[in-house]
Amino acid sequence: MTEMAAFIEDTGAQGPCLRVTGSLTLSGLGDFPQRLDAQTPPPAALDVSGVVRIDTVGAWILQRFVERTGAQILGARDDVQRLMALVHSAERDVRVRPEPPHPVVRVVGEVGASALVAAATLKGLVGFFGAILIASWDLLRHPQRIRLNAVVHRFELVGISALGIIGLMSFLIGIVIAQQGAVQLEQFGAEVLTVNLIGRITTRELGVLMTAIMVAGRSGSAFAAQIGTMKLTEEIDAMRTIGVSPIEALVIPRVLAAVVMMPLLGFYATLVSILGGGLFCWISLEIPPVTFVQRLQEVIPITDLWVGLLKAPVFGAIIAITGCFQGIQVSGNAEEVGLKTTAAVVQAIFLVIVLDAFFAVFFSQIGWI
Amino acid sequence: MDLNAPIAIRLRGISNSFGDQVVHKGVDLDVRNGEILGVVGGSGTGKSVLMRTIIGLQQPIEGEIEIFDEPMTGADAQTQLDLRRRWGVMFQGGALFSTLTVAENIQVPLREFYPELDTQLLDEIAAFKVIMAGLPANAGPKYPSELSGGMKKRAGLARALALDPQLLFLDEPTAGLDPIAAAAIDALIRNLSRTLGLTIFLITHDLDTLHAICDRVAVMADHKVIAVGTIPELLASDHPWIQEYFNGPRGRAATAAVDRNPHKGA
16 A cells, blocks of 8 residues: 655754655645645745655656745655656646637637538538539449449348338337327227328328438448548548549449339338238227228329339438548548538438428429329 | 566466467566566567456456566456556557547546546646657647657657556557657657656567667567567577577668667667
8 A cells, every 4th residue: 555645844953844755656645735735834845855655746746846936855865856857857838728719719710610611511512412423424334343242232231131120110100100190080080081191191201201211320320430431541542542433432332222222111111101000000990901901092192102202212312422421521530430420310311301391392283292 | 687676567377369269378478677578579479469468458268467466367346456557558559539639638547547636737747748758848739630650659658657657568669650750769768767667568560679678578479478588698599480580681780780889779
């Protein structure tokens, strides 16, 4: 056990001084610095011959005290002198944190910085979209350059692996819509219209929209994190120097996978939601499955299916492009990967919902009500 | 070097394996108090794994580790924590926390182990450690991503020295540095070890470092430490790997350099 640092007042032969004992080390320090500073008047000398051990922090405490009060150090052994000389020679004005700017400057600066970031993101996104179009055109002219293995692998990751979670989510959403709808419609004695509600809302909106949100969370984030990490480890630079276009090798397969898989997943999600809703109707409203399916055929126009399925590939493209774009934006440190991944998911979901609103207006205008 | 100096690290029969791949099989090694022990070996001979085993990041499948005569293997959490305060580790890439400034990085172990220290003292300690590690004064408020490779190493060293450890583990302190920066790091390590009385466990590939600062060198091959000794002692060994290492073209160049500047040699 280390002996704690302490001092006692001593009116020795050389006049009044403090005799320091114990370990002047980090573990032995305790509240020694505070007690030493609290001495009034400050002693003219410190006798350190009784110090058992000392480290640079202990030496610093002594050195600091000497500088503040001009006290003398008596009885310093070799190691005490050596360490005090070391910390004295290492004394400079070193800041610990960057200088905090003035609050007004900071507010203005942050607003300006955010505006610039937003503008740069928009410009970058448009540029990135252009780069993808150019790369796609190149690939269309040289189809042998399409990386079929990479594309199929992405199909599996984006599509097949998502079946379980999207199925479960859609099934539960189907049940929730049916249950909530039935409670409300029951008040008008119109619970049979629950079938219309489930059928139309899932095919037109929820099937694809919820799938898009799930794909943005699962795959959009993965795209950003993967490409971001590759950027940090200089894999992207290595690709470029070898002559492989990162857009062709990394971005196109992911965009393609999202564009192809979104309608399939959306359709699947719609079916599973209807299944969930149908199950609820059968158990709770006693509408038998055969009647349920007949009603569905009567109330859902085929255009509802088109409304859902036409939106899906656009959503897929948005998700993949924002994910890959944010991944490419990573630079510097590991924290950036996290920030850009979050940005990818948030932007993807935001853009999907904005676009969904436009689609809703567009499809009603052309009469697909 | 005092041959009878007490032992700082004592390893007995350490074995490590990852699945079927055996890394260590019965490693014995003594590191004496106050010496700089260089650990060399081909890539994949388990130098870093050995270091990780000693500092408790890797549980050996068998064997015993004693640090300052206290058993590490099977010790309770409190004993291990107390021992952890007595050593500092510098990882290969610096392993600085990227969201903290250099000075804040140095304060992390201090805050963790000594929460009673006040902010002013913490700042002062971080300040002189920055300079002690040979960093310029303006490096304190910089973030790791703004530092060069050599400065990252120095910052890593400063953080390793934060708790004023008696024992320092350095994983390839000069790897990836230009010769001038590497020589400066060598000189810094030697100076610090002399002034602070440190015991240093140093993994390296750098022959110049071995010649310049190591008191003894341990050679790892065939899953164990095959030889420990000063460089002249190792040169006398007839193990083929040791011969090739020290008498290969690079080894001879480093020896020749020491002969030209004998005051730098170990």
